[in-house]
Amino acid sequence: MNVSQLEISSSHPLALPVGVTLDRYIMHRQTAFPYATGDLSQLLRDIALAGKIIHREVNRAGLIDLTGGMGVQNVQGESQQKLDMIANIRFCRALKNGGEACAIISEEDEDIIFTGNNNGKYVVAIDPLDGSSNIDVNVSIGTIFSIYRRVTPIGSEPTMADFLQGGRRQVAAGYILYGSSTIMVYTTGHSANGFTYDASLGEFILSHPDIHSPVDGQIYSCNDGNLDSYEQGVRDYLTNCRSRQFTARYIGSLVGDFHRNLLKGGIYMYPPTKKNRDGKLRLLYEAFPLAFLAEKAGCLASTGHQAVLDVKPTSLHQRVPLYIGSPIMVENLIGMLG
Ligand SMILES: O=P(O)(O)OC[C@H]1O[C@](O)(COP(=O)(O)O)[C@@H](O)[C@@H]1O
Numbered sequence: 001m002n003v004s005q006l007e008i009s010s011s012h013p014l015a016l017p018v019g020v021t022l023d024r025y026i027m028h029r030q031t032a033f034p035y036a037t038g039d040l041s042q043l044l045r046d047i048a049l050a051g052k053i054i055h056r057e058v059n060r061a062g063l064i065d066l067t068g069g070m071g072v073q074n075v076q077g078e079s080q081q082k083l084d085m086i087a088n089i090r091f092c093r094a095l096k097n098g099g100e101a102c103a104i105i106s107e108e109d110e111d112i113i114f115t116g117n118n119n120g121k122y123v124v125a126i127d128p129l130d131g132s133s134n135i136d137v138n139v140s141i142g143t144i145f146s147i148y149r150r151v152t153p154i155g156s157e158p159t160m161a162d163f164l165q166g167g168r169r170q171v172a173a174g175y176i177l178y179g180s181s182t183i184m185v186y187t188t189g190h191s192a193n194g195f196t197y198d199a200s201l202g203e204f205i206l207s208h209p210d211i212h213s214p215v216d217g218q219i220y221s222c223n224d225g226n227l228d229s230y231e232q233g234v235r236d237y238l239t240n241c242r243s244r245q246f247t248a249r250y251i252g253s254l255v256g257d258f259h260r261n262l263l264k265g266g267i268y269m270y271p272p273t274k275k276n277r278d279g280k281l282r283l284l285y286e287a288f289p290l291a292f293l294a295e296k297a298g299c300l301a302s303t304g305h306q307a308v309l310d311v312k313p314t315s316l317h318q319r320v321p322l323y324i325g326s327p328i329m330v331e332n333l334i335g336m337l338g
């Protein structure tokens with residue numbers, strides 16, 4: 001019996017729609033902006049393409065010797081993992097070949113990476129592989145990206161000014177989480193949407209439309225091991241969480257902890273420590289993009305004293321304390337920091 005003889009109704013499992021692909025969603029959104037030229041759409045596709053390749057590498061990291069360090073340190077003084085480097089190469093190549101990005105800054109490179117696309121209208125700040133300490137142990141890791149429209153003239157060589165515009169000048173930001181499934185969550189300044197990767201189709205499919213995070217939560221994510229070097233207000237807040245039997249969840253991958261708390265309600269905290277007076281996380285390719293996304297999903301992102309998005313950027317790899325998540329939890333913490 002061949003397929004044509006089957007009475008296939010649209011509800012037949014074989015005929016069910018696969019859902020809205022990222023490509024279709026981007027195209028559809030683009031038509032909402034009459035002045036849109038498709039350049040940002042193409043840039044988002046380039047990032048998604050590199051994400052698919054890293055998905056493949058992450059899933060077979062143990063099989064193709066992608067685990068372990070390179071024996072070299074990055075500008076942060078951290079030992080670079082093989083997958084940090086692979087992800088950095090893949091994203092930079094995708095952005096260079098895509099033609100829309102004129103320059104990139106990456107956690108793995110000290111200086112601006114010039115793509116040679118001086119006619120490109122955008123610059124990208126990227127954390128190619130977030131949660132590097134989890135690469136070898138099969139715990140969720142991610143990629144974080146932030147996009148600005150350049151301020152230097154098109155055709156000219158991009159400069160630092162293109163990257164130091166300020167968090168509220170981002171035109172798009174998001175992350176790709178390589179976990180039990182791979183999901184890309186991003187915003188272009190309106191809503192926050194999540195697309196789950198279906199490797200059998202090679203497509204990101206809309207799975208989390210218009211994410212709105214719970215205003216309150218009972219999950220806190222913070223490295224308790226640094227407790228003694230946190231300021232009193234942070235220690236008081238953690239004591240308060242424990243006394244209210246909140247759930248401690250900290251995997252050591254910012255993207256993984258942020259994503260869980262975004263969906264379930266919760267707070268991620270990386271306060272200043274004795275070792276890192278400004279905290280550990282980097283403003284341009286960790287705090288700004290997640291803060292931009294978080295605000296679109298109804299969350300708050302604070303340094304403890306101001307909104308992260310209002311921090312004035314002064315250097316490419318500057319660090320910032322980060323408290324991000326459900327607004328009621330972040331406000332309670334800020335209240336205790338005094
Ligand atoms: O080990 P610590 O000090 O708790 O730091 C963990 C944090 O550092 C990070 O790994 C920093 O990011 P990278 O892995 O991209 O360097 C975050 O993902 C994570 O939340």
Ligand SMILES: [Mg+2]
Pocket residue numbers: 127129130131254286
């Ligand atoms: Mg990181």
Ligand SMILES: [Mg+2]
Pocket residue numbers: 107127128129130131132
């Ligand atoms: Mg990283």
